[in-house]
Amino acid sequence: MAEAEKRRLSLRDVLTDGRIALMLPLGFSSGLPFLLVFSTLSAWLREAGISLTVIGLMSWVALAYSFKFLWAPIVDRYDVPVLSNLLGRRRGWMALAQLGVAAGLIGMAASNPQSGLPLTIACAVLVAFASATQDVVIDGWRIDAAPTERQGMMAAGLLLGYRLALITAGAGALYIAEFVNWPSAYLAMAALMGVGLIGTLLAPKIDEGPARQRLPLAKAIVEPLSDLFRRKGMMLVPILALIACYRIPDYASGIMANPLYIDLGFSKADIANVSKLYGVWIGIIGAFAGGLALTRIGLWWPLLIGAVIAAGSNLMFSWLASGNATLWNLTLSISVDNFAGGFAGAALVAYMSGLTAPGFAATQYALLSSLYALPGKLIGGASGVVVEAYGYPALFTSTAAIAIPLVLLCLVVRRDTMKTVEKKEDRVLIDDSPPVAAAR
Incomplete structure (x- = not known):
């Protein structure tokens, strides 16, 4: 009976944990950019008359997600000038990455794939790199913010936010492109990165100590x-x-x-x-x-x-x-x-x-x-x-x-x-x- 009561108390404590609720906006911010440099972008390019060969090659911008482990130690151990002083190391990197994603999406919206494909590609690379960096730092914050026994619920909150973002960046962007145009779709997605930025500002500051050992x-x-x-x-x-x-x-x-x-x-x-x-x-x-x-x-x-x-x-x-x-x-x-x-x-x-x-x-x-x-x-x-x-x-x-x-x-x-x-x-x-x- 005592053990059952302990489990009930633990469950109630977990469900009222604000850190878990914060994983929803952070997960949303993590998932939003991915389709915008992958399949949603391929639809825009094809409609613009871009060749299938170029569209296939454009998928390589998503390689940033595969190589993010190479710069993860930098994100984990070094501070961002100014932002880390204001927000802490983790939140400073989060804010920088989210602003980078938004800037890249605005750049894509301002570009014209038919006449200015190099600019579209450059902005897509920025989005992918900043998004991959955001994934690294959100995972780092999640692990630092809660003990092991709560990581399952933290990850579940992140996953739910991520899936909602996939619907937004997939169906939502296509709807806007269908009834308005593609630049408006990408500008709307850039604005929605504000959801993650709000989550970053609301997240508790958990890394007040000195920089970690630089291995x-x-x-x-x-x-x-x-x-x-x-x-x-x-x-x-x-x-x-x-x-x-x-x-x-x-x-x-x-x-x-x-x-x-x-x-x-x-x-x-x-x-x-x-x-x-x-x-x-x-x-x-x-x-x-x-x-x-x-x-x-x-x-x-x-x-x-x-x-x-x-x-x-x-x-x-x-x-x-x-x-x-x-x-x-x-x-x-x-x-x-x-x-x-x-x-x-x-x-x-x-x-x-x-x-x-x-x-x-x-x-x-x-x-x-x-x-x-x-x-x-x-x-x-x-x-x-x-x-x-x-x-x-x-x-x-x-x-x-x-x-x-x-x-x-x-x-x-x-x-x-x-x-x-x-x-x-x-x-x-x-x-x-x-x-x-x-x-x-």
């Missing part, structure tokens, strides 16, 4: 990798190959999804309704289904199933592009793809989290999550070349074929995966990285 950057990156190799040995090679290839189908084809919809004649309102509103929720359902599967049948089977269905779902877009462009078929294709992507994402997050070790968990997870995103983004940059040379069906069919090596890699790591499950307690896992399926 060598190379040492901060190499030691976690050395730990992985010591524990996994040569098995680390197929493990890293599996992680690197697992989401390639999503990234390689995701950048071409919006241009496909536009080329098939769907309106921006149709894309917003089906892909950016309905599709986001289907992706969330898929993630919950993946999480439930993890609790019922263990880790390896969901990992294998996710690899097959996430890659295979790209066949739906190949089918859609082959003379089946109706609104119902668009809805069906996005349903299959987003559910599969959400399911696979939950399995991969669980797998990568199980590979981490105490003392290195944050750094190792950051490195692994960067690894899974990097190859797909690099390959995705060439997706426009493939479409222009061979057509949409060829692209989506070839990305679906990646399921074959993924299945083989899953079979190779099966025994090691079983050992990982035996050594780790079950735990709640929440991924706050940009969901690719929802970005379509």
